[in-house]
Amino acid sequence: MRAFEYVPAKTVAEATSLLAEKGDQAKPLAGGTDLIVMVRENRRQLERMVDIKDLPETNVLSYSPDTGLDLGAAVPCHKIYADDAISAAYPGLIDAAKIIGGTAIQGRASVGGNLCNASPAADTIPPLIVLGAICVIAGADGSTREVPVEEFCTAPGQTVLERGELLVSFKVPAPPQNSSSFYLRFIPRNEMDIAVVGAGASVVLDDAKTSIVSARISLAAVAPTPLLAEEAGASLAGKEISDDAINAAAEAAQAIARPISDMRGTAEQRTHLVGVLTRRALNGAIQRVKEA
Amino acid sequence: MAEKKDYKVVGTRPIRHDGVDKVTGRALYGADFYAVGLLHGRVLRSPHAHARIKSIDTSRAEAHPGVRAVVTAKDFPDVEDKIADLGEGAANVKDLQDNVLAGDKVLYKGHQVAAVAAIDPHTAEEALELIDVEYEVLPPVISVLDAMKEDAPLLHENMRTDEMGEKSENPSNIASHFQHKQGDLEKGFAEADVVVEREYTTETVHQGYIEPHNATALYNPDGHLTIWCSTQGAFAVREQVAEILELPVSKIKVVPMEIGGGFGGKINVYIKPIAAMLSMKTGKPVKVLMSRADVFEGTGPTPGSYVRVKMGATNDGHITAAEAYLAFEAGAYAGSPVGAAAFCVFSPYKVENGQVDGYDVVVNKPKTAAYRAPGATNAAFAAETVIDEICEKIGMDPLEFRILNSAKEGDIRVDGPPAPRVGFVETVEAAKDHPHYSAPLEGENRGRGVASGYWPNFGMKSSVVINVTADGTISLVEGSTDIGGTRAAIAMQAAEVLGIPAESVTPTVADTDSVGYTAVTGGSRTAFATGYAAYEAAQDVKQQMIERAAKLWEVDTDAVQFADGVFSTVNGKEEEIDFKGLAARLDETGGPVVGRGTADPNQPGPSIGVHVVDVEVDPETGKIDILRYTATQDAGKAVHPSYVEGQIQGGAVQGIGWALNEEYIYNEKGEMTNASFLDYRIPTCLDLPMIDAVIVEVPNPGHPYGVRGVGETPIIAPPAAIANAVYRAVGVRMKELPMSPGRVLKTLGKI
Ligand SMILES: Cc1cc2nc3c(=O)[nH]c(=O)nc-3n(C[C@H](O)[C@H](O)[C@H](O)COP(=O)(O)OP(=O)(O)OC[C@H]3O[C@@H](n4cnc5c(N)ncnc54)[C@H](O)[C@@H]3O)c2cc1C
Secondary structure, three states: OOOOEEEEOOOHHHHHHHHHHHHHHEEEEOOOOOHHHHHHOOOOOOOEEEEOOOOOHHHOEEEEOOOEEEEEOOOEHHHHHOOHHHHHHOHHHHHHHOOOOOHHHHOOOEHHHHHHOOOOOOOOHHHHHHOOOEEEEEOOOOOEEEEEHHHOEEEOOEEOOOOOOEEEEEEEOOOOOOEEEEEEEEOOOOOOOOOOEEEEEEEEEOOOOOEEEEEEEEEEOOOOOOEEOHHHHHOOOOOEOOHHHHHHHHHHHHHHOOOOOEOOEOHHHHHHHHHHHHHHHHHHHHHHHHHO | OOOOOOOOOOOOOOOOOOHHHHHOOOOOEHHHOOOOOOEEEEEEEOOOOOEEEEEEEOHHHHHOOOEEEEEEHHHOOOOOOOEEEOOOOEEEHHHHHHHHOOOOEEOOOOOEEEEEEEOOHHHHHHHHOOOEEEEEEOOOOOOHHHHHOOOOOOOOOOOEEEEOOEEEEEEOOEEEEEEEEEOOHHHHHHOOOEEEEEEEEEOOEOOOOOOOOEEEEEEOOOOOEEEEEOOOOHHHHHHHHHHHHOOOHHHEEEEEOEOOOOOOOOOOOOOHHHHHHHHHHHOOOEEEEOOHHHHHHHOOOEOOEEEEEEEEEOOOOOEEEEEEEEEEEEEOOOOOOHHHHHHHOOOOEOOOOEEEEEEEEEOOOOOOOOOOOOOHHHHHHHHHHHHHHHHHHHOOOHHHHHHHHEOOOOOEOOOOOEOOOOOHHHHHHHHHHOHHHHOOOOOOOEEEEEEEEEEOOOOOOEEEEEEEOOOOOEEEEEOOOOOOOHHHHHHHHHHHHHOOOHHHEEEEEOOOOOOOOOOOOOOOOHHHHHHHHHHHHHHHHHHHHHHHHHHHHOOOHHHEEEEOOEEEEOOOOOEEEEHHHHHOOOHHHOOOOEEEEEEOOOOOOOEEEEEEEEEEEOOOOOOEEEEEEEEEEEOOOOOOHHHHHHHHHHHHHHHHHHHHOOOOOEOOOOOEOOOOOOOOOOOOHHHOOOEEEEEEOOOOOOOOOOOOOOOOHHHOOHHHHHHHHHHHHHOOOOOEEOOOHHHHHHHOOOO
C-alpha cells in the first residue's frame, strides 16, 4: 500500500471537483468495505480518496407509498433493513442487504458502493434492477443525470460514471399493488462467500393472486455485468401461476447467461444454477404476495 | 501401569492457565513482538509454478534509500547434499535451503526467491518490485497422476525413484515407492463373496491456522542469533535454522511466542532463516510477516492424492483381503506423508491378506507439511467408503462390521508390527449406543453415515523442570508450545502427583536456552509425552520433599509417607504437614527444591475415533448440509475433558471442511486461484451443528495416567462418514474430495 491523500468532502460539488481533478487517481469512499480492502492489498493504487459518506445527499433515506424510495448512495445496509416500512415494501432489496458480509460489514457497506464497485456478483444489484431503481448521478459541472441500474455497469469494475461523476442516490419506484420481490444467491457455505450465482425477481399479481401481471428477473455472476433477463420476465406477463410458466421463464433466463468457470464454480454449474435460482426467486416473490 | 482409576486433578476441568491472557487479547503473538531499531522484511515470491531462474538483479532494490539489505539463495552457506536428522524426522538439507530461497529453479507459485529488509513494511513491499528476476518458464505438473507419467515435466532433473532401496535408472518425479505385504492376497480375494474396488482422488488442502507465519530475528556480533516466532517446536526451528545457515545449535536461541494454530503446518521453517539472514546483514532486528496469500501459496499444505482400495469380504462380514495403492503429492520436494497413510489405511482392522503400495511424487505445488494425522484422512476416505459399500452389499450394519473385523492386540498389521491395545470396539459401541445412531432420520434427501479413523500417535522427547515456590505452588517450565490447552493438561499431571490443585501450578513455555530438549507440539504427543515428563519431574519433587520432611522430623526418609498432598510419619510421634506447609519450610531444610523430568516414551498408544453424521443434500444445487454430528474417541484418559472435547470437535470440523469445500484450485498455468479465506472455504459456525464429542477411556498402558494423544484422530473419519451419508441421502457414491456442490451436481448427473 502506498500513501495517499484522504479528503472528506462537505458538499456534492466539492466531491465532484475533487474527483475530477485527479481522474483515475481519485475514488469516492463510502463504507470502504471494497475500496480499503483493495488499496491495502495493492489491487488498486490511488492518490486521493474522497470521503462521501457524510454528505446529506448521499444519506437520504425516505420512503413514501406514493413516490417510492429515495436511497442515498452511502446509506449503510443496516439502516435500510432497520426501517420497517422499507423492509415491507422492498423485501428483495432487504434479502440482499442482510447477506452482504456479516453484521460488521453491514454496518458500513452501502448499496451505492456495492453498485459502483461493479462486481458481476454484487448482491444488491439484481434486486435494484428488478425493482426498477434509477441512479441519480452528479457531474463535476453541476449537472445531474439519471441512469437505470441495469445500464450502470459496463464491465467488471467498470461503470458509466465519467471523470468527476458521483452516484448520489437511487430512486426506487413505489411497489405496485399485489407485488413483491425476492433475492437469493447460491454460495457453497452458509455465509462469507461471494455469489456463485444470484437471482432476483419481482412480480405483480392480479387481484386473485393466481396470475402474473408482470415480472422482472435479474441475474448476478453469470456475465461480465449483472443482467436484466428481460424476455424471461416478459414471458410471465399474463400467465397463470404454474410450474410450467416458471420453468419456461427459468429456461429463458438460462439462455442469456454467459458464465465463466473460475474458483467459485464452473460455467455448467452456473448455468444450471440460474435455472434453479430463478425458479426459487420467482416462487419466493409470488409466495410473498400471497402471504401479504 | 495405568488402570482405570479416579484421580483428584486429572479428569477435572479447571480454567486453563493461559485463558485470561488469551480472552483479554493480552497474550503476545509473534506479530506483536517489537524491538528498538526494528526493520521489516518482506519476501519476493515466484509468480510461476515452474521456471528456471536465469538471473536475479537486486541492485535497484539495494539502491532504494529505505532498504537496508537484500538476500537471495546466493547468501546461503554451501551446505552438503546430506540427510540431516532433525529430531522430528530426517530431511535433505539442500532441499530445506532450496525451499527457503530458490536456487536454480522455482518449483511452485509462491516459492521464495529473495527478501528485503527496509525501514517500514510499505517500503519493503515497494522494494520487492525493484528486484529483477529473469525466468525461463517451464511447463508445470500439478497432479500426482500427471507427474507419474513418463513424459511428465521433471521438477528435479537428477531425481531417481527409490524403489524399495534400489535407485531407478531414469529420472522421475516419483521420489520413492514402497510396498507392505502380508499373507496371500490372491487366496484372500478368492475366498471373498464380495469384492469392491474403487478409485479416489483428493485435492490439496491447507491447515488454515488463523495466525500467519511470523519471525523476528536478531543476530548479535558475538555470533548469537535469537529468533522470536510462532512455531510448534522451538527446538525444531533451532535445528532447521542451524542446518540451513550452518550455525552451531548452541548459538541459536528460539523464543516461542504464543501460537495461533499450527495443526502440523508450523514445524517447517520458511521465513525464520530469512529473518536471520537479513539480521546478519544489517545487525538489526528484522521482523518478517506473511500475508494470508503467502501462507496459502508458500507454506506446506497437506497433499492431494490418488488412492485405490480393493477389499474382499465374506457374506458373514469377514474381511478376507485388502489392497491399497496410495500415490501422494509431496509438493516440490520429496517427502509426502504416504508412509503414514500406508500405516493407517487398514489399521483398525484385522487384515490377514493384504498389500499396500505407496508412491511419493513431486509436483509443482508447495512442499507439503504435516496436517493433523498426515496422510490418514486421504487413505481413510477410500478404505472407509469401500467398507460401507461392502456392508451395503452383504446387508450388514456398518458398525457391526467394524466390531467383527476389529484388530485385537497382537494382530499383525499389513505393514509389519503387531497392533497395540486400543479401544476400537469400545469406541464403536459408544457410537452404537449413542442416541444419535438410533434416532429416526426423517425427510427427503437425508442420510446417515459412519466411518472410523485410526492414528498411531507419537512419543518422542520432552523435558520439564519444576521449581517449588515458598507459597506452596510450583512453577513448571516446559518446552511444548501450547496449542490446544496443553499448559493445563501438563500442569494437571504434575499437580496430581503432588496433591495440589491445578491452579497451584504456573506453567511457562520456555525458550530453547531455558529448558531441556523438547520435540514439537505435534503427533498428538504433547499431553502424553510432555505430560509424562511433568509426571517424572513431579515425582522428583515429591522425593525431594519427602527428604525434607524427614529432615524436619529427624526421621528416615523411608518413614515418611505421602498421600493426598500430605506428608506424614508415625515414627515415635505423629507428624503431618501438607505440601504448602512443607514448601514454606524449604529454607530451613536445605534450600530450593527443583525437580526435573525427561521422557522419551515409546508406547504412545494409538487413538481411534468413530463418527456418525446426518446430512441433507440439496439435489438441485449439490450443497450438503450437516444436520447432526457425533464423534466418539478413545482418549485413554482425558486429563482435561474440555480440551479433549475441543480437540475432537476441532478435528471433526477440519475434516468436515476437507469433505465439503476445502481445496487448492489451480488454473492451467499451475497457479492457485483461491489463495484467500474468501475462496478457500473452511466451514464457518453457520455451516456446522454442535459436534457431540464422546470420550471413551481405555487407558494406555504406556502412560502413568493412561493418556493417549487425541489431537489428530478426529480429522480422519469425517470425509468418509459424510460420503457414506450422502450415498444414503441421494444414492450416489462420492469418490472425489472435496464433495463441493459442483462435484455433487456432476455425480448426480445434473450437469
Ligand atoms: C468481509 C466482506 C464480505 C463481503 N460480502 C459481500 C457480499 O456478501 N455480497 C456483496 O455483494 N459484497 C460483499 N462485500 C463487498 C462490499 O462489502 C460491498 O460491495 C459493499 O456494498 C460496498 O459498499 P461500501 O460502501 O463499503 O463501498 P466502498 O468500498 O466505499 O466503495 C466501493 C467502490 O465504489 C466506489 N463508490 C462508492 N460510493 C460511490 C459513489 N457514491 N459514487 C461513485 N463511486 C462510489 C468506490 O470508489 C469504490 O470503487 C464484502 C466485503 C467484505 C470486506
